[in-house]
Amino acid sequence: MVQYQPDIDRAFTALADVTRRDVLERLSAGSLTITELAAPYGMSLTGMKKHISVLEDAHLVTTQKVGRTRVCQLVPYAFEGISVWLARLDRFAQVVERTKGQQ
Amino acid sequence: MSNGITTPSETEIRIERVFDADRAHVYSVWTDPELIPEWWGAGTVVEEMDVREGGRYRFRTAQGVVEGEYREVDPPARLVQTFMNHVQVLEFEDLGEQTKFTQTMRFETMEQRDMTMQYGVEEGSKAGFARIDELLRKLTA
Numbered sequence: 001m002v003q004y005q006p007d008i009d010r011a012f013t014a015l016a017d018v019t020r021r022d023v024l025e026r027l028s029a030g031s032l033t034i035t036e037l038a039a040p041y042g043m044s045l046t047g048m049k050k051h052i053s054v055l056e057d058a059h060l061v062t063t064q065k066v067g068r069t070r071v072c073q074l075v076p077y078a079f080e081g082i083s084v085w086l087a088r089l090d091r092f093a094q095v096v097e098r099t100k101g102q103q
Numbered sequence: 104m105s106n107g108i109t110t111p112s113e114t115e116i117r118i119e120r121v122f123d124a125d126r127a128h129v130y131s132v133w134t135d136p137e138l139i140p141e142w143w144g145a146g147t148v149v150e151e152m153d154v155r156e157g158g159r160y161r162f163r164t165a166q167g168v169v170e171g172e173y174r175e176v177d178p179p180a181r182l183v184q185t186f187m188n189h190v191q192v193l194e195f196e197d198l199g200e201q202t203k204f205t206q207t208m209r210f211e212t213m214e215q216r217d218m219t220m221q222y223g224v225e226e227g228s229k230a231g232f233a234r235i236d237e238l239l240r241k242l243t244a
Contacts, residue, residue: 028167059218062188074167075187081219082108082116085206089120091142096124096132 014058019043020051024060027074034063034070114216116208126195129202130179133193143169160184188215 014020023037038048052072055061063072107119122129132138134154140147144165151161154176161170174190175183182193189210196203210216 030168073170081221082118085118086108088142089118089204091144092132093120093122095138095141096122096129099132099138100124100128 010054010058011060014054014060017051017054020055023051023055023072024074027061027072031071031073034072037072110216110220111207113213114210116210116216116220118206118208120204121198122202122204123200124202125200126197126202127179129204130182130195133182134178189219 015024019041026032026037034045034048034052037052038045041048049070052061052063052070055072056063060075061072062075063070065071107117109117109119111117132142136149136152139149139152139162143162146165148163149160150163151159151170153159154173156173156176158173158176159170160173161168169187171185171187173182173184175181180195180197182195184191184193186208189208192205192207192209194205194207196205208216208219210219
């Protein structure tokens with residue numbers, strides 16, 4: 001559907017930057033704050049916020065305000081869609097079948 | 104077994120499915136940490152799984168970390184948990200030897216709901232995101 005294409009364009013634009021790819025890699029290990037993300041690059045918080053905002057626009061990262069800090073996390077499963085959930089339920093059904101009567 | 108997928112409201116997606124097992128068992132597969140890797144995929148590590156109201160779960164999967172909080176725990180009938188950007192209401196209905204499972208995904212906005220719906224069913228977008236997924240997998244390998 002054409003209306004969703006911009007999201008994919010934004011995702012590729014977001015990925016076309018070494019710092020943002022590095023940020024994604026670091027977030028794959030778990031949530032980090034803007035301050036934590038900025039530290040290794042000697043980057044200003046404003047600079048990191050801009051990178052995070054590009055990643056947010058591309059729906060690759062979500063952020064949440066916790067007190068005075070902003071926590072960022074990767075959203076690998078936010079876009080996996082219904083087909084992936086259905087495939088997982090198929091696997092779930094197989095586990096149900098296999099473990100039935102064991103308890 | 105067939106899946107029923109509906110959108111009961113502007114911000115919800117519902118999946119309904121009948122499993123050939125009793126309700127207590129179907130519920131336990133959802134809440135047993137030992138069984139999580141079996142259906143979340145090979146290599147999944149359950150780092151935290153405190154199935155109580157307010158308790159948290161954290162799975163390290165091949166596609167990244169999945170985490171959330173249990174909001175309602177009412178075995179073997181109902182489980183409500185946060186999952187990344189939405190809330191999942193899981194209902195288990197006793198049909199005797201079978202169990203009807205209903206998963207309602209509640210999003211904050213219609214846009215988020217539509218994206219999750221769209222990326223799963225629309226081939227063009229799916230192909231686009233498959234490329235991104237592949238790229239992300241390489242980046243995070």
